């Protein structure tokens with residue numbers, strides 16, 4: 637039976653450290669501030685935004701929410717981003733995706749000041765990650781790296797396989813594992829012999845978005861299995877991309893869903909906001 641990686645506990649201990657740092661800054665009269673922008677009323681986005689605000693309050697950060705109606709124009713949203721770029725008490729800006737179809741999310745991300753881009757989606761920050769000279773790391777892959785660190789799982793020299801090549805998870809995950817000296821392979825929907833590749837992995841990261849897609853036959857005995865997926869199973873119950881029950885006896889370490897990678901994502905957002913504030917007040 638694998639060691640179950642406790643994302644809640646790791647997240648809590650990271651948040652304690654962040655809280656201490658925020659308190660030290662507050663004593664000097666500086667409070668890190670995050671602006672969260674949501675357009676329309678997607679229920680999942682609403683939950684994420686509420687959790688982000690709650691996270692800020694927990695660690696003593698300031699947050700502002702801008703809830704805009706579905707019919708907001710791109711120009712109006714860009715104006716708000718510009719206003720937030722220049723707002724002194726705001727150090728991080730997060731525009732919750734997805735945006736309504738009539739808004740070009742690339743244009744919106746490009747408008748966020750790279751210094752306040754705490755999601756690390758701006759091309760400048762993406763480029764920085766490529767060369768290893770980054771200010772911020774994208775929250776979910778950064779959370780995965782923190783989990784590996786917390787459990788003393790050394791990536792150097794390991795065969796790492798990432799399933800999924802999204803800009804938000806798969807691609808930055810590849811870069812972070814590479815920077816930690818892993819030998820990394822990325823798989824996707826067009827990969828041939830997926831199983832052959834995943835069975836080579838010492839560290840397997842699943843970021844696919846398909847409930848219980850990774851079965852025991854895709855996992856090497858003793859592998860570390862990190863499940864980024866958030867899905868609903870046939871009974872409407874939250875589950876990951878990995879068939880946890882089938883894989884847990886084969887893996888050496890495994891993240892559960894919920895309670896694995898998920899809690900780390902917002903924690904990394906708080907960490908980025910703290911860093912942005914520090915940077916601004918150097």
Ligand code: NAD
Nearest residue numbers: 776800801802805824825843844845864865866897898901
């Ligand atoms: P995405 O839809 O952008 O990308 C999915 C990737 O999976 C694609 O690159 C695709 O090529 C690959 N894929 C699809 N079918 C495949 C197949 N049959 N074989 C191999 N690869 C296949 O998704 P995303 O934004 O990267 O998110 C992935 C999952 O992670 C989702 O479940 C999402 O909800 C979850 N997620 C969780 C967090 C978190 O905080 N835990 C954050 C972001 C995303």
